[in-house]
Amino acid sequence: MIRLPQRSDPVPRLPLWLTGFGMLAERLLRRFWPVLSVVMLTLAALILGLQDLVAVEWVWTAGAVALLAAVGALIWGLRGFRWPRRAEILARLDASLPGRPIQAVLDDQGIGGDDPASVALWRAHQARMAERVRAAPPVKPDLRLADRDPFALRYTALLALVVALLFGSIWRVGSVADMTPGAATAAQGPTWEGWIEPPRYTGLPTLYLADQDAEVLTVPQGSRITLHFYGEVGALSLAETVSGQTVAAPEAPQHGFDVTRAGEIRIDGPGARGWEVDIVADSPPQIAVAGEAETDASGRMSLPFAASDDYGVVSGKAVIALDMDALDRRHGLAADPEPREPVTVDLPMPIAGDRAEFQETLIEDFSQHPWAHLPVTVSLTARDAADQPGQAPDHTMSLPARRFFDPLAAAVIEQRRDLLWTRENAPRVAQILRAISHRPDEVFRSETAYLRLRVTLRRLETFTEFGLTTGQRDEIAQALWDLALLLEDGTLSDALERLRRAQERLAEAMKNGASDDEIAELMQELREATDDYLQQLSRQAQQQGDQTDQPQQGQNGESMQMTQDDLQRMMDRIQELMEQGRMAEAQQALEEFQQMMENMRVTQGQGQNGQSEGQRAMEGLAETLRDQQGLSDEAFRDLQEQFNPNARSGQSQQNEGRDGGEGRGQQHDGQGGRGQGQGERQGQQGEGGEQPGEGELADRQQALRDELRRQQQGLPGQGTPEGDSAREALDRAGRAMDGAEDALRQDDLPGAIDRQAEAMEALREGMRALGEALAQQEQQQPGQGMQDSDRRADSRDPLGRNQGSRGSIGTDENLLQGEDVYRRAQELLDEIRRRSGQGERPDLELEYLRRLLDRF
Template sequence: MDQGEGLNTLGKKLAATRRRLTLLALGRAWWPAFVFIAGFLAIALAGGFDRLSSFLAALILPLLILTGIGLCWMSWRRYRRPAEADVVRALDGQSELRPVSSLTDRPADPAAGPASLWRAHRARLVAEIGNLRLPRLAAEWAALDPYRVRYIVPVVVVALALVAGPAAPGRILRALSPDLGALAGADKMVVEAWVTPPEHTGRAPVFLQAGMKDVRVPVGSEITLRTQAPSAPKLILRGDKRKTMRFAQTPEGAFEARARIEGDTRLTVNWWGERARWNFIVLPDEVPLIAFDSPPAPGQRDQVEFKWKAGDDYGVTAVELAIRLRVPHPAAPEAEDRVPVPMPGAPGARELSATAQLDLTRHRWAGLPVDVRLVARDGAGQEGFSESMPFILPEKLFLDPLAQAAQEARVTVLREPRPYAEMPRNDQALTDGAINTAATGRLDAAPEGVRQAALMLDSVTYRGEMFINDLGAFMGLRMALGTLQTAGTKAEADAVEPLLWAIALKLEHGSVADARARLEAARAALERALREGAPEEEIRRLMEAFRDAANEYLAAKMAEAMAGGLDAPEQQQDGQAQAGGDSLGGQDFEDMLNALQDLTETGAAEQARQLLSDITNLLENLEFQRGQGQGDGMPGEQADGEDSDLPPEEQELTDAMRRLSEILREQRQLNDDTLAQQRGEQSGQSGQQPGEGTDQGEGTGEGQEQDGGPGQGTGTPGAGRGGSLAERQAELGRLVEELARRGGNSGQTGEEGAGQPGAGLDEDALRAILEAQRRAERALQGGNEGRAVMDQERATQMLSELSREMAEQIDQMRANRLGEQGQNSNDPLGRPLTGAGNDGQGVEIPSESERQRAKDILDELRRRYGEAEDEEEREYLRRLLERF
C-alpha cells in the first residue's frame, strides 16, 4: 500500500471509530430519555391512553411532559463528545507500533542516512494501518445495556405500530393532545342541539346526536344549542363566512345559542377545546310554480272565473291575481294590484288545483282592459308567476242614473295615481286673528282625478233635496263631496270609496244588496278562518255572525218579494219562513246551519267549507216568484187543489214520498234523542226528558188528520212524540209497516194501485227498514242504547236511500210533464224541482251520531298526539289531524 492510499484508509477508520464512540457516548447519556420516549410510544400505540378517562389522561400528560423534559436536560448535561485522543487510542491499542499516533512523529536527524530509515519506518506504519480493525466496543455496550434494551424497545414499538395499522397516528396524536378541558370539568359537558326547519316546510325538528355527519336541513332552518358549563361556550359557524358568537345565559342558569343556517355550514362548540361539531348541508327551497288551466272569463253574477294549478316543494301558502292596466297611467306605469285567490284545503299543500270565482266589480279598474297573471307564494316568501293574459275586468251594471253617477265619481278618485301637491306653509296661521287660508284650498292641491270627482258630486247634488227622492243617498253624496273637499292626501280622498259604493248599490238594488254584502263578508271571514286553522273561539264567533247574516238575507229577500206584490210565505212552526217552499223549509235551513256549526267544531274544515259554499249558493240563487197554481204564493208551494191536477202515477208517488220524508225526519230526531240518552243528556224533544208525554203532536197541521186519505194517514210521524224511546220507535215501525202494506206491489200503477199512498215503494226495502226498526225497539226495551243507535242508523240510511230513489222518480216525472207544458222545472234555489217530500238531500248533512263520532275521533287523535314520544308516530298523527 502506498503512503497516499494508507493515509486515506486511516482517515476513514478514524471517522468510523469516531462515530462508534459518539454513539456509545449518546447511549451512555441519553438512555433514560430513550427508554422513556420509547415506552410512551409503545403505550400510546397499544391504546393505553385511550382507555384512560379524559380527566386522568389530561392529568398524566403534563407529568409525562415534565418528566421527559427533565430526562432530556439531564441527558444533555451528561453527554460528552468523544475526544480525538480517545479515537486514536481505540485504534492504536490494536498494534504495538501505534500506527495512528506514530504517523504524526517527525525524524530528529534530517540527514540522508537516517532519512532512508525513516521512510522505511513510515512504510511499515502505513502497512500496519491496513491491519487495524474498527473497535467493536462490545464490552462497553454490555456494561451499559446488559439486557439489550436498545434492541427490544424499538422492535416492540415497530410491532405495535404494525398491529395498530391506520389507527397508529391517531392514537399517538390523542396521547399527545388529550382533552385538557377535562381538568376544568369540560369532559362532563353535554351539548343538546336540535334543528327546527322553517314552519312552511312542514318538517319535524331534527334532534342532533354526537357523531352525525352531513345533516341535511332546509335552508333557513334554526339550530338551537343548550348546555351546562361554568362559563359561556363559544359557537363557531364556518360557511361562506366565519361567524363566532357566545352562548347566552338563560334564567335557569344554562347557556343557550341560536343560529340560522342559510348555506352549507360547519358548526363547532368550543369551551376548553371542541365540545361538539356538526356539518350541515342545506336543501334548496325551489320557487313555486303556477299557471292558468283555463284563461279568465266572465262568470255568473259578473264574477271572474278561471282554473289554475300551482305547486311547490314545501307547499303554496298564498295565491294572488296580479292586475296591471294594459295601457298604464303615465304617472304610474308600474302600478299593479293584487287580489287574493281562495285556496282549496289548508295552506301549505304541495299540489293545488282549483276553479276560482272572484268578484272584481268593485276593483278600481273594473271595465278596463288589463293584463292578469297569477302569483304563488311559499312559506319562505318566494314568489312564482304565471304567464300574463289579457282580460277586461267585468263591471257592475248600474241602471239608476244617480247610482251611475256615484260609481263614476268613485272610480275617478280610485284611478287617480298622483299624490296631492305640496301645500304652501302659512307661518301666520297660528297668530292671533290670522285666517289659515291654505286649509280651505286643499282641493286646489288635489290631483286632477280628485278635483273632477268633486265637481261631479257637486253637480249631481246641486239642489238635490228637491229632486233626489232618497234623502239618505243625497246626504251620503254630500258627505262624500265634503270628504273630497277637505282631504289633504290621496289616502284621505280614497276614504270615500266604501261610501260611494254603498250608495250606488243601495240606489240600484235597495236593502237586499246590504244584506247580501253582509252575507258575503261573513262567508269570506268564516271560510278564511277555516282555511287558516283559526282558534275554535274565533270560528264559533264567525259561525254565529254567518248565521245572523244568512237569516237577515232571507228576511230582506222576503221583504223585497212582498214589496213586489207577492204574498207572504207561510210560517212553519219553528218560526222560520219557508223561503224555498218544500225545497228549503225553515227546519231544513236550520239543520244545514247546525250541521255547518258541528263540522266547524269537529275540525272538519274541508267539509265545512264545502257546506258553507253550498249554503251561500242556495241563498244567492233564491228567487221569489208568483205561484204557478191558483193564486199567488211562494215558488214551490202548490195552491189548494193543485195536487188533484197531477197525473195519477205522479200523485201516488208524491203522496208516498211525503209520508216517507216525514218518517225519515222523525227517525233522525229519534236517533239524536237515543244518542243523547246514551250520553246521559236531555233529548231534543222540546226540552222534555225521554219518556215524557205531550198532548200536542209536533207535526199535526194542515192536511194531517186521522183518516187515511192521501197525505192524511193515521199516526202522522210528527204527532205524539211523547212516550219512551222504545214506544216512539215502535210507532215509526208501525207507520213503515202500513206503508209497506199499502204499496205492497212495487211499481204498481193504474186502477189496482191508484189511491194508495204507498204505491211504487220497494217492498223489500221497506221490510229491511222495518226489521232494523224492530231490532232497535228491542234494544231500547232492553236498555242497550248503543245497539239501538246502530240499528237506527241503518234504518235511517235505508230510509234516506229509498227517499232519494223516490225523489229521482218524481223529478223525472215532473220534468217530463213540465217539459210538455213548457214550464220552468227549477225551484227558487236554482235546483231541479223534486218531490214534495224532498228533505234537502242535495246537501249531505251528517246526523248527530256521526258528528259525535267525529268529535270523539278528533279528541282521541289529539290525546295520542300529545302523549306520543316516537317522532315517526307524532308525524303520522299530525298528518291524520291535518286530513281530519
C-alpha cells in the first residue's frame, strides 16, 4: 500500500501521490501484461464468433488452453509483484531533482551542532532544499515493455480485440454457454437451419434450406451449403454425398461444404429432412472467329469474333504465332528467323450489356510487325468468372496490314521485313537497296526520298561492318518504314497529280457514258484523292510556318472561303448531276472544282472560314453526334409505333412525332439527322407518307459510320494522351454504330437503340478528350486569342447558346435556360417510371423502359 505523507512531511502530497501511482502502474504492467494478452485474445475470438465455426470439442480444448495460460500468467505476475513503499517513492522523486533535496531536508547535521554559525548555515541549506522540494514535479512512469515483450505480443492481442469490436458482436460471447453440457433444455429441443449460396458470379440468390419443399434441389456447381445445429450436442447429425468428403464429426454444431457432384443431403434426428441434389455444371466459355479479317486504308486489322458463356465471359486474349509450315521460305525468308515471341493482345469486351453471348471486333494495327502479310495462326481464348478457359480452333490467315501499291515503296517494305526477319540478311538488304538507288532519275519521283534512302543505306552498311546490334536494326527498320510512307503517300505534287488523274478519269467516264457503278467508284476515288491533297496542303502550310490567312480569290476579286463540307457538297452535286444524266452541267461543275482545288491554299492554324483544323474536327463530330441522336429518336418512335397502330393514321394520345410533337401519321413532320439535307440524300418519301423501314434506317446508320471513319483520318492531337483517348473513344463509337446497323437490318429496334446510345456516349467522350487536346495545343501556341474571340462571337450551338472556348463542347449557360434542371430530370424519371408500371403496354416497350431505369 502507498502511505499518505504526513502534514509535517516536507514533500507535497500531489507529486508524491502521482509518482507512487506511476510506480504502481509500472509494476502492474510489467508483471501482468501476459495475462492481459491472453484475456484479450480470448475475448477477440469469442466476439468474432470463431466458436461457431468449429466443432464443440475444439471449443472446449481451446477454452482449457486459454484458461491454463491465463492462470499460469496470473501466478507468475503475483509472485513477482510488490507494492511501492514510501521510501521507494521518495527515492524515485528525489532522484529526479538536482542535488537530491528530499534527502537533504530529511537529514540531520552530523557535526558542528555546537557552532551557531554552522547551525545557521545548515538551516539555510535545508530551507533552499525545501523550496526545491515544494516545486518538485511528479515523476513520469516508464511503461515501456520492449525488453520484456520483444515480439510485441501485447500489441497483437490488442489489435485482435479492436478488430473484433469493429467487425464482430459482443453478444456472440453468450453462444459459448450453449456449448456446455446440459445447457440446452429439453423443452427447447434440437433444431437446425441452413443456406445454399450459389457462386457470386452466377447472380443467383441464396436459398434458405428449410423453405425448400421439393425433394430434388438443382443448384449450380460450386454452391456453398452451410448448416447450423442448435440444442443438445449429438441430437442432430448430417450425412451428405455431394462434397466428395467424409464428415469427420456428424454431430458437430456447424457444417459447411461445397457442392461438387450430384448426391444426397440428409439431416438425421428430430425434424429430419433429406434432399436429392442435382448440379448444373458451369460450362467453359465458347469463342470462335466470326468472319474474315479485314484491313482499312490505314492498315488496321479488324477480326470479328463471337463469344458466349452461361454466366458471362470475363476476359479474352488473342495469340498470334507465325505459321512456319505455310510460309514460303524464299529470298529473304530462306534464312532461319531470329526467335520472336508470339503476339498476345487482349480481346475487347462489351462495356455495357450482357456478356453471356456477344460479338465484338478485334482492331489492331500490325503494319510495322515483321510478320505483316505472312501466314500466321490466331488462337482466341476466353475465360469466365470461374477462370475456366475456352479456346477457339486455330484460325490461319495472312496477318493483315497496310498494303503499299507503289512498287518502290513495296520493295523497301520487303527489305525492311527481311532485315527484321534476321540480321544475317543485312548484307543482302544493303545490296538490294544499293541496286534500287543506282539510277535515281528513273525510279524516284522525289529527291528527298532518294537522299533519305542513301543515308539509311550508308548507316546500314556501316552498322553491318562493325556488327549490327538489335537496337541498330530497329533504328534502320524505322527509317525504312518512314521512307516507304513517303514513297507511297508522296508529297504535295504527288497528291495533286493523283487528284488530276482522278478528275481526268472521271471526265473521261462522263464522256463515254459509263455506268452508275463505275461513276460511283470514280467519285469515291476523287473523294479520297481530294482528302489526300487537303492533308498534304495542310502539312505543307504547317512546315512553312505560314501564319497569314490567304483565302481564295473569286473572279470579282473578293475573298472566297470554303470549308471541307462545302467541298463534299460540291462533289455530291457533281455525282447527282451525273446520275440524272445532265453530263454537260456535271462537266462544267467538275472543271470549276478542278480549278478551285489547284488554286487552293491552306494556312497554318486556320482553315477555310477562319477555323482551325481542330475546330473543324469538333464541328464535324458535333454534327455527327446530332445526326446519331436524330437517328436514335427515329428508331425509338418506330418502336413506339409498332405497339401503337393508331399513330399510323393520325394523332395519338401516347405517340409523339420525331420532331417532339404529337404524332401526325407516319411522316411526323420531322426530319431526322441533318434536317432536309439528310432527307434529300436518303431520297424523298412518297406522297402517301410511307414511313421509312428499318432497312433505310440501317443505310443511314451505315452512312453515318462512314462519315465518322472519314473524320477519324484527319483528327488532330495525335501522339498526345488526350488525342489517343479521343481516337479510342471514336473507335468504340464506330463499333457501336456497326452493331446498331446490324440490329436495324435484323429489325431489332431495342438492340439498335442500345447500341446507338453507346455510340453517342462514346462520341461525347471522344469530343471531351479532343477538346482537352486542343486546349493544351492552344496554350502551347498563344497569340490567337483575339481571332478566337471574334469567331466565338458568331458561333452558337443548335440551342442558341455560345459554344465553349478552346474547342470544347461545354458551355457556361444552362441547357434549360432558367428552368430547374433537377426538377425537370425528376419529372422525366417519374414519367418513365409511370409508363413502366402500366402493364397493358407491350412487353418489348416495358423491357426498354426497364433498361432506361437501370441505366439512369
